[in-house]
């Protein structure tokens with residue numbers, strides 16, 4: 001029930017998947033909002049919220065990777081060499097890579113500004129980059145470019161999942177209902 | 179400032195006292211009673227804060243106001259702001275870089291009487307960059323002193339600097355360039 005088996009996703013994997021989906025979607029919207037809004041005292045807290053949610057996403061990716069070692073996910077439905085499954089595998093790998101690199105870039109960017117990073121407005125998170133404008137610009141650029149790539153990759157992921165959902169091959173169902 | 183409003187500007191009084199005090203007088207800062215307030219724009223809001231005054235050395239010549247001199251150093255590293263990130267950002271390398279330049283200093287080059295006070299022009303050094311700046315000065319007798327007693331004075335210097343002129347350009351997309359300063363120094367005549 002909690003664990004994955006040869007054909008089904010267990011509750012833990014499904015919860016992590018959907019929690020991350022909600023989190024990543026919120027982060028993409030919130031991040032874009034940060035980029036476009038005029039900062040002031042009234043919306044300064046949104047930066048803190050984005051950083052806390054982003055770090056949570058990083059932790060969840062780690063938990064997910066560890067969990068999949070403990071309880072491997074089921075193999076894809078359909079022939080493994082079918083182009084859909086090969087593309088799906090590439091998209092999943094790229095998504096994992098982006099979901100590690102993006103929060104790390106955000107964290108490095110925030111560190112390089114020299115301002116404290118607070119988790120949940122409370123705990124100071126140690127910096128992972130020196131206070132430097134070069135680091136700040138590079139990490140900011142990486143965060144910005146990688147999130148655009150993530151948007152494209154996630155669009156593919158969602159389209160693929162919906163296609164399987166419409167075709168009714170059971171892939172979407174087992175991520176929703178196990 | 180309400181306290182100040184209650185105090186009578188004493189420049190006129192000082193001028194009346196000029197016969198009594200013909201020689202330039204040296205004054206020292208009463209550190210604990212003095213501070214610098216600053217304000218800048220942050221989007222639709224303002225960031226305000228304070229900076230301790232480290233030293234102030236004033237020679238006031240009430241007979242020839244133009245012969246007066248003012249030297250002030252501020253403790254930039256000890257600055258406080260209206261929210262924690264602002265103080266940290268301000269002290270950080272992109273703005274005041276207080277790790278390298280812990281002080282801000284001002285040395286007057288001319289004092290010109292004007293209205294109720296004077297215009298004090300001079301050079302201000304921020305982040306190791308020196309630029310001309312001028313402040314409006316008003317001077318009062320401190321509360322509790324009797325008329326004609328010039329041993330304890332309150333001097334208020336107001337003016338503004340453009341931080342970009344000193345290379346303090348961090349966060350310029352969100353924080354204003356003009357920093358308005360309001361220096362309130364309480365001074366005591368040296369014996």
Ligand code: HEM
Nearest residue numbers: 027028031032034035051054055057103106107110144147
């Ligand atoms: C999976 C996690 C994350 C996602 C999906 C994400 C997404 C985004 C996006 C889409 C933007 C707008 C980028 C742009 O258009 O230039 C953004 C901006 C930003 N992100 Fe993240 N982010 C994540 C994690 C983090 C973390 C962990 C931090 C810091 C600890 C962070 C700090 C920032 C900051 C400060 C901005 C504002 C940049 C600006 O004002 O231009 N992000 N994020």
